[in-house]
Amino acid sequence: xxxxxPGQVLQIxxxxxxxxxxxxxxxxxxxxxxxxxxxxxxDYVMVHVGFAISRxxxxxxxxxxxxxxxxxxxxxxxxxxxxxxxxxxxxxxxxSR
Amino acid sequence: MKYVxxxxxxxxxxxxxxxxxxxxxxxxxIMEVCGGQTHSIVRFGLDELLPKNLTLVHGPGCPVCVTPxxxxxxxxxxxxxxxxxxxxxxxxxxxxxSQGDLFGAKAEGADVRIIYxxxxxxxxxxxxxxRQVVCFAVGFETTAPPWAMAVVQAKTMGLPNFSLxxxxxxxxxxxxAILSSPQNRIQGFLAAxxxxxxxxxxxxxxxxxxxxxxxxxxxxxxxxxxxxxxxxVGQLEEGRAEVENQYVRSVSREGNRQAQAVVxxxxxxxxxxxxxxxxxxxxxxxxxxxxxEFDATVRFRDVLAQYGPAAQxxxxxxxxxxxxxxxxxxxxxxxxxxxxxxxxxGAPMVSSEGACSAYYRYRKSGAG
Ligand code: SF4
Numbered sequence: 001x002x003x004x005x006p007g008q009v010l011q012i013x014x015x016x017x018x019x020x021x022x023x024x025x026x027x028x029x030x031x032x033x034x035x036x037x038x039x040x041x042x043d044y045v046m047v048h049v050g051f052a053i054s055r056x057x058x059x060x061x062x063x064x065x066x067x068x069x070x071x072x073x074x075x076x077x078x079x080x081x082x083x084x085x086x087x088x089x090x091x092x093x094x095x096s097r
Numbered sequence: 098m099k100y101v102x103x104x105x106x107x108x109x110x111x112x113x114x115x116x117x118x119x120x121x122x123x124x125x126x127i128m129e130v131c132g133g134q135t136h137s138i139v140r141f142g143l144d145e146l147l148p149k150n151l152t153l154v155h156g157p158g159c160p161v162c163v164t165p166x167x168x169x170x171x172x173x174x175x176x177x178x179x180x181x182x183x184x185x186x187x188x189x190x191x192x193x194x195s196q197g198d199l200f201g202a203k204a205e206g207a208d209v210r211i212i213y214x215x216x217x218x219x220x221x222x223x224x225x226x227x228r229q230v231v232c233f234a235v236g237f238e239t240t241a242p243p244w245a246m247a248v249v250q251a252k253t254m255g256l257p258n259f260s261l262x263x264x265x266x267x268x269x270x271x272x273x274a275i276l277s278s279p280q281n282r283i284q285g286f287l288a289a290x291x292x293x294x295x296x297x298x299x300x301x302x303x304x305x306x307x308x309x310x311x312x313x314x315x316x317x318x319x320x321x322x323x324x325x326x327x328x329x330v331g332q333l334e335e336g337r338a339e340v341e342n343q344y345v346r347s348v349s350r351e352g353n354r355q356a357q358a359v360v361x362x363x364x365x366x367x368x369x370x371x372x373x374x375x376x377x378x379x380x381x382x383x384x385x386x387x388x389x390e391f392d393a394t395v396r397f398r399d400v401l402a403q404y405g406p407a408a409q410x411x412x413x414x415x416x417x418x419x420x421x422x423x424x425x426x427x428x429x430x431x432x433x434x435x436x437x438x439x440x441x442x443g444a445p446m447v448s449s450e451g452a453c454s455a456y457y458r459y460r461k462s463g464a465g
Pocket of ligand 1: 444
């Protein structure tokens, strides 16, 4: 019920509901931007039952993704080192899966 | 950036699961409040990546599931009224009331329409001036602003044939009800990211402090859910009980003020019965008197008054225990046998966010 889907604003009409065309991975739908007055064309918004409920914070999303990339790289490094250690000592090393 | 695939990355999922394994030193029990998160967990098998001593419990976060039988019955009665078009989100159609469901009413000739947005219902009212359009307005804080917008819009347009049968519920009172129960075993919460997108998380700070539980506002993609779990576990291991925000790309501490304002304009808190759980004070919404003309319980008072006391749910359904995290769906004796999506005994088997439906769809074997 609380399912909301991210989409990109393509066009905004000048009406009280701020009716906009929003693209969801290429499929476009009509969405009201009345609840996100600061959203503009090009922004990503979270859409729930035909209304945008937030303008997505791109800077925060990017920062999060960078942290994830680092985390994944560290995990791979640990695994490789664990395997090296395992073959060197013959004991069981870090198993990741 | 598409905001979807990036948050399903397998390498990140593996890394987060590994981090959780390394952090957990003793058994913990965490509840994900929202049914959307439950579906993500069961669908992507996230629970299977977690250490054995970390227990995930599914919460009451499915508005369809907690709608009491009496309200379903009212919706069915209004749908059967001559001249009425009853609008509902698709999930509600198969939820059993005491005298059948909306789907049954539709099959018998009632005009029941599935809508995707409150705006669809407004449009139906506009193009059918001689019919009464009644909306079964179900949802949490996330869905309340769109319904409130529709009511304000109906008033502006002067639509005399548009009304809501409100079945809205609020999350924080339900969390408090769970935490203050003597049977409670929840030690940390994943709060629902889209509810907090609208409401912010100031209300949760008082709950975290009062009950000494960590609460992490969490999104819905696999990476979001695992990171939320990692953050809760981190707090538990360090003995902290704070509100943290994993879903920063959508949620701010104060939430969406615009959305909150329109909800305050149209609705006010009221006591509400949660299906299978009971009455929780100030846990629901009702329409304010200034908008009473759009309240279906006022407009159709005489119709609804003809019926006797509220009915009870099916005696065999354990949904109350499931919704409070006290029973896993496969442990319900009726699961998959006497209760299936085609012939449900309770709402959690048919709602797209119901825990029973998640297990039925993704774990039909009943394992897990
Ligand atoms: S499996 Fe069916 S009967 Fe059992 S709790 Fe779920 S909805 Fe109710």
